[in-house]
Amino acid sequence: MSRKFTSLNIDSEILKAIESLGFKELTEIQEKVGPVALAGENILGSSSTGSGKTIAFLMPILERTSWEESNANTLILAPSRELALQIKNEYDTLGRYKKLSCVAVFGKQPFQEQISAMKSRHQAISGTPGRVLDHIKRGTIDVSSIKHxxxxEVDELLDRGFTDEVMEIVRHLKNVKQTMMFSATITESVRELASEITSDFRIIEAARDEELNIEALHYELDVKDKWKALLSVIYGRKPQGMIIFVNTKDECDRLQKRLEGANIDALKIHGGMMQEDRLKAMERFKNKEIPYMVATDVASRGIDVSDLDISLSYDFPVEKESYVHRKGRTGRNFKKGLAIYFITEYDLRKVSEVEQYIGSSLGEISHMDYETYRNGKDGFREFQKNLRRNRPRKKVTHTDITKLYINGGKKKKIRPLDIVGTLNAIEGIEPDDIGIIKVLEQGSYIDIMNGKGEIARKGLSERKIKGKSLRVEKARKE
Known part of the structure; x- marks a missing residue:
């Protein structure tokens, strides 16, 4: 059986988007889910974190969605705002050539911003259960149009106590034709929830973490030696990208500040931070501006960095499921990864719970060699200087797409059709060159495809839109 994306018989515009992201072959979960999902069957799927699960469920949905649909036909529930936003971004990236877009809705962001975003044409909504339910109750999500x-991360939704909200959302959705659920592991409680949501589903399981290219190291040490052990790893292994897990917000703040004090570049992310600060930190980490991130489990959802060298548990996880989720932060897309866990005398009970949960022993538990802590500092300093000098430029996907901004929107009675009509009058602009158009209150954003951004910008600057002369420029930020 071919492992090429073309074997799924999906739209060439989706294949073009996948190719632009650098993916060549289907992962196991994509290969198994694709045909079943395209056939419209309900699915309960399980695969390791980093195995391409999001693309597996988005491809079939995008295949059966068209730009003409102006209200969302797909609702995606996720346990954290970071994951909801990550899914929204992947939907937009994969759907860009079909001009499909997704709106993300989550807590600690003004309702009005989200309501305004949903007034523009969109085909999917990705959100956390609490905020999605609030929108449904306010009538700002049209539940009658939701078909998928x-x-x-059903297991995480259960752990975080979202069961009631999820079931209430399901009760509001009367026209759903297909339900797809995914979990890192399929436990009895996951099966029970899946059966409550839909009585008829196909279970699809793909490679587990231990079958991926992830090495796990466990170090037994005294609590007082954890900082020394962390520096031993950093100085000795010199990771170019690492996430450091702790169990509390306070420890997250403290450890990040201590790393900065030791002249080690590190960001932090936890649930007590302002939403804008969390998203900014995630963006900087993903763009490799800063190599290390100290994080709590909740906040780490949605951190999807393809070549993260090490996932290090400075604090051994409190929740047994987090052992698997933390491990899956490294070794993304089947690349080689390393997961390191510090184990103190206070963690022995939790170790037993994890072993029961994963169905095997953690294996050999090592003792840390502190030699690099004592003599590796200078070598690391040189390494970090090189990292700072060679920070990569921000990765740009779809380099043939230019986003334009027009300083006219709904307040000036501008509609997407008005912008399309003006663009079609510009010599050299074809209908296929016009991408997603978002008309907001004060301004509008337009995706221009096929490298024709400058032609469109110049042409729009020379013409009136609905009788109005408007400023047109390359968009800085949407």
Whole structure:
């Protein structure tokens, strides 16, 4: 059986988007889910974190969605705002050539911003259960148009107590034709929830973490030696990208500040931070501006960095499921990864719970060699200087797409059709060159495809839109 994306018989515009992201072959979960999802069957899927699960469920949905649909036909539920936003970004990236877009809705962001975003044409909504339910109750999500329901990380939704909200959302959705649910592991409680949501589903399981290219190291040490052990790893292994897990917000703040004090570049992310600060930190980490991130489990959802060298548990996880999720932060897309866990005398009970949960022993538990802590500092300093000098430029996907901004929107009675009509009058601009158009209150954003951004910008600057002369420029930020 071919492992090429073309074997799924999906739209060439989706294949073009996948190719632009650098993916060549289907992963196991994509290969198994694709045909079943395209056939419209309900699915309960399980695969390791980093195995391409999001693309697996988005491809079939995008295949059966058209730009003409102006209200969302797909609702995606996720346990955290970071994951909801990550899914929205992947939907937009994969759907860009079909001019499909997704709106993300989550807590600690003004309702009005989200309501305004949903007034523009969109085909999917990705959100956290609490905020999605609030929108449904306010009538700002049209539940009658939802035909596809996707529930991601079901195990995490259960752990975080979202069961009641999820079931209430499901009860509001009367026209759903297909439900796809995904979980890192399929436990009895996951099966029970899946059966409550839909009585008829196909179970699809793909490679587990231990079958991926992830090495796990466990170090037994005294609590007082954890900082010394962390520096031993950093100085000795010199990772170019590492996430450091702790169990509390306070420890996250403290450890990041201590790393900065030791002249080690590190960001932090936890649930007590302002939403804008969290998103900014995630963006900087993903763009490799800063190599290390100290994070709590909740906040780490949605951190999807393809070549993260090490996932290090400075604090051994409190929740047994987090052992698997932390491990899956490294070794993304089947690349080689390393997961390191510090184990103190206070963690022995939790170790037993994890072993029961994963169904095997953690194996050999090592003792840390502190030699690099004592003599590796200078070598690391040189390494970090090189990292700072060679920070990569921000990765740009779809380099043939230019986003334009027009300083006219709904307040000036501008509609997408008005912009399309003006663009079609510009010599050299074809209908296929016009991408997603978002008309907001004060301004509008337009995606221009096929490298014709400058032609469109110049042409729009020389013409009136609905009788109005408007400023047109390359968009800085949407």
């Amino acid at each position: 329901l996707i529930i991601d």
